């Protein structure tokens with residue numbers, strides 16, 4: 001498998017502390033170029049056939065989001081970079097930011113120009129203090145050179161809660177409120193931070209923006225899968241020969257990515273790959289040649305999510321793994337709505353009993369029922385997504401649970 005680097009094009013090549021090295025590598029040229037293009041035309045380049053689909057998990061059309069914020073008349077607009085990265089096993093955004101903070105700031109500045117925003121905020125995971133320092137240093141360098149004009153950057157430390165990665169909970173957190181999701185609509189592009197139009201995009205999404213402006217939409221759309229073009233950064237962990245990150249064409253096979261890291265650890269066989277963090281499903285060995293793009297995965301009921309691949313070999317028991325997964329959700333549920341607050345704890349109790357040999361077969365049916373209720377009744381995607389790993393494990397690896405029961 002061949003790597004292709006777009007978001008991470010400067011990784012290992014430039015000193016992330018040096019704006020001069022970024023500029024010498026062609027940095028901030030795209031911002032100059034973008035500012036010469038009329039705003040609507042610039043947004044149109046990103047809108048075209050869903051050119052840049054958000055890399056934060058949902059795969060939303062970035063141009064469409066920018067258009068929506070541009071259309072609202074407002075004295076203040078915000079661009080927010082979601083660098084909360086709370087999904088277990090995921091560190092792609094950290095990798096991008098610690099290697100090349102300016103590429104993300106440049107992408108945000110281009111977005112700010114496109115929608116007419118004058119404030120930009122990076123909301124960064126609290127456990128990445130070195131990234132927060134690096135970002136502050138990078139902003140000061142850019143400001144000293146007058147690169148951002150009237151655009152004012154703020155670097156904010158995240159609240160340390162998984163739910164604050166959800167864009168509306170994130171906005172609440174910036175406003176100093178409890179990190180709880182807001183009802184949508186209105187969408188943040190219309191009524192976002194402090195009620196003003198706000199674009200929230202992921203780090204990896206912003207990191208691709210400058211290359212698209214520099215090389216054009218035709219170039220970007222020629223890379224990778226047709227309906228999800230470009231590249232994707234993955235972080236691979238678990239029972240793999242080598243752990244690490246890579247950036248590949250969308251449409252690459254999952255198996256190719258695992259091979260790139262030497263495959264399952266020596267002497268063992270693949271049992272599952274949890275794709276997209278704790279809220280992702282378990283890919284079975286017979287699905288391992290699936291191509292990594294939104295359409296191919298959704299045909300199998302899978303989603304790309306955050307870009308984490310957690311490899312599981314035959315020595316692991318799904319009953320044990322699933323207890324850990326659900327314990328995470330039970331701890332991170334914000335408590336606002338009953339299906340998620342109570343449902344996560346109830347599933348955890350039942351799964352723990354099964355794992356400890358104290359469960360019954362009817363408990364599996366109860367868990368499935370709670371999952372269905374959570375899917376339809378939870379207020380935000382955190383609660384709605386708990387069913388994904390749970391149902392996937394109970395469906396594809398049921399015997400692991402039955403073994404504990406028997």
Ligand SMILES: Cc1cc2nc3c(=O)[nH]c(=O)nc-3n(C[C@H](O)[C@H](O)[C@H](O)COP(=O)(O)O)c2cc1C
Nearest residue numbers: 054055056082084085086165166167201202205381
């Ligand atoms: C519980 C939860 C956690 C999330 N965590 C993140 C995160 O850490 N980073 C991120 O970019 N998006 C996260 N998202 C998705 C965001 O709500 C939003 O879709 C994303 O920031 C939009 O950026 P994009 O369009 O560039 O993908 C999370 C969503 C949910 C429901």
Ligand code: SF4
Nearest residue numbers: 335336337340380383
């Ligand atoms: S689904 Fe969970 S995280 Fe979302 S609002 Fe309800 S309790 Fe909070």
